[in-house]
Structures are given as C-alpha cells and as structure tokens.
Amino acid sequence: MCLYSSLSGIELKVSTTYPTAQIYSANYLDGQTDKYGKIMHPQDGLCIETSYIADSIHKEENPKVLLKAGQVFEEETPYTFEVRT
Numbered sequence: 842m843c844l845y846s847s848l849s850g851i852e853l854k855v856s857t858t859y860p861t862a863q864i865y866s867a868n869y870l871d872g873q874t875d876k877y878g879k880i881m882h883p884q885d886g887l888c889i890e891t892s893y894i895a896d897s898i899h900k901e902e903n904p905k906v907l908l909k910a911g912q913v914f915e916e917e918t919p920y921t922f923e924v925r926t
Contacts, residue, residue, distance in 0.1 A: 842889070850925045857918040859891040860903075891918045 842862060844853045855862065867886035875881055897903035908914055 844887075845925070852923045852925055853889075854921040854923070855889050855891070855918065857891040858916045859893060859918065861894050862889055862891045864889055889920075891916075 842855045844855075845851070865886075865888040866884055867881075867888075868883045870881040870883050870885055873881050893906045894900075894903050898906050
C-alpha cells in the first residue's frame with residue numbers, strides 16, 4: 842500500500858504479512874482540541890491498522906488468530922517514509 846501527498850512530496854509505503862489493513866482518515870474531527878490545545882480538522886490524522894480478518898476466529902477458512910503456548914508470533918508491518926523529488 843502506498844500513500845502520497847503531492848503537496849509535501851512525502852510518500853508512505855506500508856507492507857504487511859497480515860491479510861488486511863484498515864485506514865482511518867479522521868474525517869470526524871471538527872474543531873476539537875488535541876492534548877496541546879491545537880484545533881484539529883477533518884483529515885488532520887491518519888491511522889493504518891493491519892490485522893487479521895475481523896471475526897476470523899469463528900471462520901475455519903481464515904488464518905488462525907490464536908497464539909498458543911510455545912508458538913512464535915511472526916507477523917510484521919514495516920512503514921517506510923520517503924520524499925519524492
């Protein structure tokens with residue numbers, strides 16, 4: 842997945858071993874203040890959350906989401922920032 846701002850030239854590349862990713866764009870921000878007193882506006886924030894498929898614990902065809910004793914957790918999600926020139 843790649844997100845790019847033509848305004849700043851900043852590019853964010855996200856890859857993951859998880860099967861899904863959800864993007865939250867903070868469209869709900871409408872003038873609340875953050876913990877520093879700065880006013881927040883729609884799309885001032887962005888979150889990319891990688892995970893297993895929702896409710897996959899109840900579906901046999903989806904990857905197993907339980908980590909049992911002795912198993913090793915091996916999922917990863919690297920985030921890479923670059924500036925296009």
